Amino acid sequence: MIEAAGLTVELGAGQAVREASFVIAPGDRIGIVGESGCGKTMLGLALMGMVPDAGRVSGSLTVDGTQMVGAGEATWQRLRARRVAMIFQEPMAALNPIKRVGETVMEPMMVHLGLGRDAARARALELFREVGIPDPEARLRQFPHEISGGQRQRVLIALALACDPGVLIADEPTTALDANVALRVTQLLVGLAERRTMGLVFISHDLAAVARATERVMVMYGGDIVERGATGEVLVRPRHPYTQGLLSARPSPGNMRATAGRRGRLPTIPGSVPPLAELAPGCRFSGRCPVELDVCRGERPPLRGTMICHRAEEGA
């Protein structure tokens, strides 16, 4: 169980995450969506206590009741793998190229659970079966370059599950994979979360994957959680101007037709995410927002219902 209240991550001159508040209970499946650079990865790292040395974390973050803001590396180390675990975007880069994958998966069990080599190996085998790796005995002895991307991601999932974490954070787990493989990995994650009543934080810019994987979703922009709610609700009837922009920027039969007249170009949100330090102090989206008000730039919109936007009352 993770509870964040006013969780803020400062990086250099800017805030990579600004006053994020949410609860992740056992079995919850929560998506975090947004463009790259919106702070979603930094939020994920903050939940692991792995913000870069230059970053400063403030606010409140409790994991199973323990306050983790200001906790030292040693405290975090005891939590990682057993309470919170994380998998990363690049399954190739996330495996040590000169270590057999079995060894990599066995390591945390020997360190955290005090298992001997044989017991750890047996459990690794069990985990490989659970995550659907064919011929697990042979896989244990292979090196990362000998297995495919999808299998590598499964190995990493097995690694993350090694010590039965309460919450699994998946940072863009499917982005580097082919569509088919990505779909199966997504299904695997959902199945694991359900079977183990494990919290799943699914960080992605792939809205389709998020729609499949999660029940609730948080939309991030410029470090703010701008909108949140049930996944079906938010992705079908987005209310925040940024979410609306994000959704219409996605190719779908509907808006392909709508834009066919304009030389077939896909609608996109004009402009790009500005660097952290240059974000407006008020609404982070001001400057790119199509329905901006005068107050937006300078004044931070309060949380109203499911989103933070000065237009919230009008029902946007």
Add this chain to the structure above:
Amino acid sequence: MTRLPPNLIIGAVLVALVAGTAALSLVWTPHDHTLLNIRGKFAPPSELHWLGTDQLGRDVFSQLMVAARNSVAVALISVCLGGVIGVALGLLASAMGGVVEDVIMRIADIGFAFPALLFAIMLAAVFGPSLMVAIIAIAFINIPVFARVTRASANQIWTREYVYAARAAGMGRVTISRDHVLPNIAAPIIVQATIEFAIAILAEAALSYLGLGAQPPAPSWGRMLSEAQTLMYLAPQLAIYPGLCIVTAVLGFSLLGDGLRDITDPRLVRQR
């Protein structure tokens, strides 16, 4: 595998020659290298004395062989000693970051700026000159070199995703340094060690030349050189032989180090 670079091959051959000679001297030399024969001094090369004899009638070839053993042993011990300490410090600096890293690296800078010769003279003044002094002095200058190389390479590894994954799996800094960082930076460290070997051989020769290293009767290329100096006009070959040996050993290890770097550094591979 692509074609091996020529410097690697030449270096390996020269190193094998020096190391082979050193090893052979343990079990066999043409003559006892300490055997004096005043009547037979300054003998020209002959079937009996392949490279002739020196001012005391000792067999030059045998002396060169034993000196090779001493050189290699001093270089090996000092580079290993300095290397182990330096690598450990570099790993520690990289793993801890922050203040610890700063302190270790500033101390390394100071050590780097400290001339080995001066250190050796200091040690010799305290403990008296010996091969041990040479070993400690050379090991000492190697510590900051290895600490720097290790930290620079290790810092790159610490930003890799597999280190993040290991951290996310709850691995501590020590475990990650040992299991993930060290094996992945072995190549640059081995390359550095080979190059340091060449420097160590040169340093040992220099220290012995100054009388701070090997003491008589233990032969050393550096000391043979210094003894031959006074006889330059009488018997120049006595200076030339140890000089050639030093050149061969240093060149061999330098080329080997360069060659190893060429085949292990991916940036250089792409350029070729």
